[in-house]
Amino acid sequence: MPLQFTPMNREEKVLRYREKKKARKFEKKIRYASRKAYAETRPRVKGRFARKTDMEIEDDQLFSKEDYDYGIVPSL
Secondary structure, three states: OOOOOOHHHHHHHHHHHHHHHHOOOOOOOOOOHHHHHHHHHOOEEOOEEOOOOHHHHHHHHHOOHHHOOOOOOOOO
């Protein structure tokens, strides 16, 4: 059953709705900087987060850039 408002009460509600509608913000707001930083460092596949397999972790440890002056391409 819908609520019944008096004409004065309804007008107050409509004015409040219009004022709130004007104040809406659709910009992207980052609430947690730490979550953003973590998300930026996680591996992605086609834009989605991906898990590292055990083989990838071993490859990363074996062929890290810190050990060499130049990037080395591992051969299989």
